Amino acid sequence: MSASNSILHVNQLDAWFGNFHALKNISVDVKDHDVMALIGPSGCGKSTFIRCLNRLHEEIEGAKVSGDVFLEGQNIYGPGKDPVVIRRRIGMVFQKPNPFPGLSIYDNVAIGLKLGGMRDRHQVEEHVHQALCGAALWDEVKDKLKRPGASLSGGQQQRLCIARALAVQPPVLLMDEPTSALDPISTGRIEELIQQLKATITVIIVTHNMQQAARIANRTAYFLLGEMVEVGQTQQIFEAPVDTRTRDYVTGQFG
Amino acid sequence: MSQVASTTEAIPQRSRRRDLHLADRIFYRVVKGTAWGMMVLLLSMIVVIMTMAWPALKEFGLRFFVTNDWDTLGDSFGALALIYGTVMSSIVALVISVPVSVGVALFLNELAPRWLSKPVGFLVEMLAAIPSIVYGLWGLYVLAPFLRSEVQPFLSEAFGFLPLFEGPPLGVGMLCAGVVLAIMITPTIASVCREVFAAIPVAVREAALGLGATRWEMLRISVLRTSVSGVVGAVILGLGRAFGETMAVTMVIGNIEQIKLSLYEPAQTMASILANQYAEADSDLHLSALTAIGFCLFVVSLVVNGSARFVVSKFEKRERGEV
Numbered sequence: 204m205s206a207s208n209s210i211l212h213v214n215q216l217d218a219w220f221g222n223f224h225a226l227k228n229i230s231v232d233v234k235d236h237d238v239m240a241l242i243g244p245s246g247c248g249k250s251t252f253i254r255c256l257n258r259l260h261e262e263i264e265g266a267k268v269s270g271d272v273f274l275e276g277q278n279i280y281g282p283g284k285d286p287v288v289i290r291r292r293i294g295m296v297f298q299k300p301n302p303f304p305g306l307s308i309y310d311n312v313a314i315g316l317k318l319g320g321m322r323d324r325h326q327v328e329e330h331v332h333q334a335l336c337g338a339a340l341w342d343e344v345k346d347k348l349k350r351p352g353a354s355l356s357g358g359q360q361q362r363l364c365i366a367r368a369l370a371v372q373p374p375v376l377l378m379d380e381p382t383s384a385l386d387p388i389s390t391g392r393i394e395e396l397i398q399q400l401k402a403t404i405t406v407i408i409v410t411h412n413m414q415q416a417a418r419i420a421n422r423t424a425y426f427l428l429g430e431m432v433e434v435g436q437t438q439q440i441f442e443a444p445v446d447t448r449t450r451d452y453v454t455g456q457f458g
Numbered sequence: 459m460s461q462v463a464s465t466t467e468a469i470p471q472r473s474r475r476r477d478l479h480l481a482d483r484i485f486y487r488v489v490k491g492t493a494w495g496m497m498v499l500l501l502s503m504i505v506v507i508m509t510m511a512w513p514a515l516k517e518f519g520l521r522f523f524v525t526n527d528w529d530t531l532g533d534s535f536g537a538l539a540l541i542y543g544t545v546m547s548s549i550v551a552l553v554i555s556v557p558v559s560v561g562v563a564l565f566l567n568e569l570a571p572r573w574l575s576k577p578v579g580f581l582v583e584m585l586a587a588i589p590s591i592v593y594g595l596w597g598l599y600v601l602a603p604f605l606r607s608e609v610q611p612f613l614s615e616a617f618g619f620l621p622l623f624e625g626p627p628l629g630v631g632m633l634c635a636g637v638v639l640a641i642m643i644t645p646t647i648a649s650v651c652r653e654v655f656a657a658i659p660v661a662v663r664e665a666a667l668g669l670g671a672t673r674w675e676m677l678r679i680s681v682l683r684t685s686v687s688g689v690v691g692a693v694i695l696g697l698g699r700a701f702g703e704t705m706a707v708t709m710v711i712g713n714i715e716q717i718k719l720s721l722y723e724p725a726q727t728m729a730s731i732l733a734n735q736y737a738e739a740d741s742d743l744h745l746s747a748l749t750a751i752g753f754c755l756f757v758v759s760l761v762v763n764g765s766a767r768f769v770v771s772k773f774e775k776r777e778r779g780e781v
């Protein structure tokens with residue numbers, strides 16, 4: 204909305220679980236090809252925030268949202284907007300790897316394309332191949348595409364979930380602590396992957412690991428008790444935070 | 459003070475532990491005794507049934523299972539029609555009940571608001587509590603006339619070219635038994651399906667929603683595709699119930715030992731012939747043949763349940779990725 208290269212613009216967003224006010228008046232601008240990290244103590248609303256960006260929050264019983272989120276200039280909370288259509292344009296990777304247990308590795312990646320109406324087999328194959336390469340998983344699974352997704356290791360499953368999200372080529376990828384359930388080697392691979400992804404898409408990633416935020420994100424936002432306390436260049440947030448609450452958190456004096 | 463207290467406490471504690479130990483040993487013996495008792499009971503049942511069935515099996519050999527000739531006067535017995543009746547009525551029941559049960563389970567778990575799913579779910583479970591003779595009466599006096607006057611004429615008109623729906627509408631017969639069985643096994647299948655669906659993590663559902671699946675697509679991808687082994691298990695449980703069901707089937711199936719492809723025709727199942735003829739079996743061979751049927755029913759149920767377990771574990775392995 205504001206700057207011309209802004210892909211996601213959040214304006215005065217509030218979210219509730221029943222009567223619990225989980226997000227309070229959040230406004231932020233995310234630029235194209237940004238990697239934005241969301242940090243903050245657990246329970247501060249990071250997951251709730253990114254789930255508002257693809258309208259998944261409202262799937263929880265009693266959950267409510269108010270405010271505007273503009274994706275490429277269009278308000279996803281505007282009248283008559285279909286959440287199903289919006290979710291096809293925003294990828295999401297969850298905290299715990301969640302491949303579809305009933306589907307093969309191939310079908311896990313192809314399913315989003317099929318939901319989007321792609322029928323041509325060669326086209327689907329092409330996209331699956333690309334997505335698996337993009338998620339740095341192709342070499343490991345190319346000989347067992349028909350095996351169930353659940354047969355992979357945890358780190359591979361998470362990369363499969365990333366491939367699943369990438370297959371439909373969304374302009375924005377949301378990641379909710381994607382490495383918190385993984386070992387350091389798998390974590391490193393996924394961080395590398397995010398570095399490569401920012402050449403083509405925008406990534407918003409929740410992490411409770413500040414080193415991770417510092418390694419991969421060019422912008423960082425600090426959440427506390429449902430508020431976005433501060434947002435800025437990652438280096439500035441970690442080295443020269445403006446808000447004292449941010450400073451307490453990044454210097455480890457939180458609590 | 460505290461020292462005294464702790465010593466006085468320590469003494470009863472130790473004796474209590476010894477009591478517990480004794481109680482443990484008694485408990486162990488009782489449990490072990492019952493477990494062995496069950497084994498002995500089962501084995502003795504098998505032995506008794508085998509002994510009683512032996513004369514008929516010796517007389518007819520394998521022919522007993524592959525011929526269709528149940529002549530109580532001529533003392534000649536072949537059980538094929540009864541095996542057919544049991545299997546066919548159960549298949550009809552499954553064909554009707556499986557889609558209905560899965561649909562009911564999906565609706566109650568995934569679509570209906572809670573104020574509706576609670577009472578309706580309760581009613582469906584209650585279907586399982588109705589005594590089977592009540593199903594029989596209802597089948598005989600309500601369902602059979604309705605089938606004869608409404609459903610069968612319609613089926614004949616629409617699908618009359620199939621041998622399944624050939625002949626005059628009779629009401630009582632294979633179709634009637636299949637429908638009654640379907641109603642009787644639906645609560646079993648539906649409630650197991652509900653448990654299976656409820657066990658699927660929210661994360662798997664959200665994975666589909668996050669990809670832009672509609673509610674129906676989500677149900678297909680995240681719920682149904684994930685539940686294959688569970689649903690198969692549920693169906694087998696229902697099948698086991700359909701195989702053994704006696705009273706209701708006896709009342710509505712028409713009780714004629716014949717193999718007719720038409721579902722309008724009367725038939726007889728292994729269970730129903732036992733109910734029909736056991737009390738008035740005149741000759742020893744007749745009694746022995748009936749016992750052999752009982753044995754056969756026992757074996758078939760065992761095989762079905764065993765193969766079901768095998769299938770379920772196969773699917774589960776596949777889902778876990780062990781192939």
Ligand SMILES: Nc1ncnc2c1ncn2[C@@H]1O[C@H](COP(=O)(O)OP(=O)(O)O)[C@@H](O)[C@H]1O
Binds near residue numbers: 245248
């Ligand atoms: N399904 C839910 N129902 C009610 N409250 C919830 C639910 N999910 C999260 N919350 C509450 O909302 C707040 C923010 O949660 P969340 O966004 O998951 O935090 P974070 O991801 O930062 O750890 C927490 O206080 C949490 O207890």
Ligand SMILES: [Mg+2]
Binds near residue numbers: 249250251379
């Ligand atoms: Mg979270």
